[in-house]
Amino acid sequence: MNTKTYKPLLIFIAFLFLTLFLLLPLLIIFIGAFSQGFGVFWHSITEPAARHAIFLTLLVVVVTVPLHTLFGLSAAWALTKYRFRGRQLLITLIEIPFAVSPVIAGLVFIILYGVNGFLGEWLLANNLQIIFAVPGIIFATMFVTLPFIARELIPLMEAQGSDAEEASLTLGAGGFRTFYHVTLPAIKWGLLYGVILCSARAIGEFGAVSVVSGRIRGATNTMPLHVEILYNEYQFAAAFSVALLMSLFAIFTIVIKQVVERKQQLG
Amino acid sequence: MNTMSITITGITKDFGKTEVLKNINLTVKEGELLALLGPSGSGKTTLLRMIAGLEHASKGEIFFDGNNVTNVNAKDRNVGFVFQHYALFSHMKVKDNIAYGLRVKKKKDRPTKSQIDSKVNELLELVKLEGLGERYPSQLSGGQKQRVALARSLAIEPSVLLLDEPFGALDAQVRKELRRWLRTLHKQTGVTTVFVTHDQEEALDVADQVIVLNDGEIIQEGTPSHIYDSPNSPFMYRFLGNANELKGTATKEGISIGGVTLASGEPHADGANVISYVRPHEISLAHASGNDHHLEVEITKTHPVGPIVFIEAKRLDGDRERIEIELTKGSYDNLSIKIGDIMYARVERFGTFQANEYMI
């Protein structure tokens, strides 16, 4: 059909819409971060509270992402290399955290581990604190980001089938060798993107973390919570400075996605 | 090379309620090249995968040289397996694909680096891919990929070589070339080889022995010429190629078809309804009725293709059915056949089966 006539108009509308909703917000973060000069920006991301927020955020990522990677690989292996009843259901169940509000994702851990929660008394008796402490933040982040790596790998491994693994098996290789030498190289780009996207979401998780954090500055503040505090204290330049750091990682994530898609298209 | 015989006893496989293999018994002799032939869904690939240990039987046992391997893992069976879609490791170079089976061996069994290298070169030569070792699979043609897959499976010096529709994904021309080459390769290596195909021409052309499967059961087995010359059932006639079906009645003298009686070696109950299968090229034509074995037909169509002429004719007896005849160009010219000619068809060979044997 002759849609050439509409081409410039449609492209223009698309760009206008995306500028309004995506480009301008991104731009304002950059401008906001440097609105009071580079010095303020640098101070905002290096002062002790910011440094601690960055440290805590990285800690959350370092715990969450490797575990999710292990989970993603296990789930993809179990759900694509074998056929059994309930397989499709399990693939759907992995996506549950997407359907749950982050606030609820935080709430469930308060119910479980909070002072009045199911395990609250036991934890108290053993002098363990999860809620309003770092473990709670990690649990909440894990809940929200659980599907990211698995859902990258499952369609990929489903499409690749099991022929190569079976070939490896008949050639005398065992399970782990086959996984390491045959499966892993074939999914490495998808895995890389999954890991980076999962990291980006772990860094940026706000709702769930804000429920369980207790917002103790310098103790349970991750980067997004730090941004919120700064913003509510009208320290806009500082808020945007920390926001910029996270935005840069988001942009990095998108670039990786583009690279990975290109790699996969090339074979 | 230490090659082995394969014996299969009472293999049954069911997926839930559907039985894909029903009590299969067969033997592949040491050094034999055997084709498992059958239509899709006949269970032939499942059977092959069972021999490799990639699938497990619900019942029955598999022996390699008399040793029960039924519960031996695929990785310990030492079989070469070639997949229809090659299943090459796309991130490895051709030479690394071939060396894979040697490199994953346990340390004490693993050849040295230089031994592996020379083995890889030897195999590249064997499959006529010298100089392509540094390429990646994506840079090869389908036929080349399949030869890499073969070299890879041969690298571990397998006790038996199994090929699953090895030429199924290739062009007709390449397929013909490769199957001749497989024959030669088999002569060179002498490995007991089983390959699966749905192409009867391929099976008859390549194999020493052919086993025909349908619906999870062995229908017939034997040498290619035996299979071709004496199909044992209506299914076999239909599966092996277009044969004319002539309805008739069994009598004491033989088979009566449209008032003509053909002598039959096999006894059928007197008066039974039978169907005789006649291949188009096993019918000859004459302008005059010689003896009483000739069916009267009217020529309705002639279609010369190269050295063969395809002829369609209508029977003039009660049935008035269409039959197909193939003549050589020479005999067609000698007879100077024209459309509308009334001629007499003589059946040279045929197979007869009780009609209810296959009526559903």
Next chain:
Amino acid sequence: MKRTLPGFPLSFGFMMFYMSFIVFIPLIALVWYTMGIGWEAFWNAIFDPRLFAALRLSFSASFIAAIINGVFGLLIAWVLVRYDFFGKRIMDGMIDLPFALPTAVAGIALTSLYAENGWIGSLLAPLGIQVAFTPIGVTIALTFIGLPFVVRMVEPVLRSLDQETEEAAGLLGASPFTIFKTVLLPLLTPAILAGMTLAFARALGEYGSVVFIAGNIPMQTEIVPLLIMNKLEQFDYAGATAIATVMLALSFILLLGANILQWWLSRNLGQKVVDSSR
């Protein structure tokens, strides 16, 4: 059933243990806790005008945002699949920004943009339109976070469609608009709906990008997740879990709906449509 590839017990076992520990047990704990608070407390929490107002806002803003994303998502997917132009890869990458950008960052950026003294807010203020701290602001934030869903759901379907069908319709004399309406739209509708459902579900639960721009005025610009948050801050766990359980049930229904649509899609197109969203 015996399995040939090794590792099933290990991988399956770890997967189930992990999912149970991180997701299932906590969710079951929530429902369990709600069952323990008694009917009266439950109804008190649910039959609350403030919750009704919040639900009305959450649903209407999420719905409008889903409609906006349905229309523009289709348009953007069309532009990305059918046209080649300068900046196409950048546009393609930009679509994923809402998935990758922290919600709180999006929240403060949108608020600054649409506040009365912001770049866009200051243009709208003279027209008497206030965006920040009104339901319009909530809708804008929800449009932002739902933007990729429709695009990423429609793209693969559009790409898989045979352009010959359209050409055939064109040869039969149909106008571009007629072709779009009669040939393309029916084929794309399930994908658009699936994308909108996902965007809607995500919007219902969204917190981070909304709290800053909403202003959080009870009965006016307070969304449901924020209400849960407020209850928690007052240590009203019964109230919070009651609302959360209702939300959870709604989310599952939506997830189910989106899955049925996706299942329908992959069946009818004879291929697995993998949405690359989220």
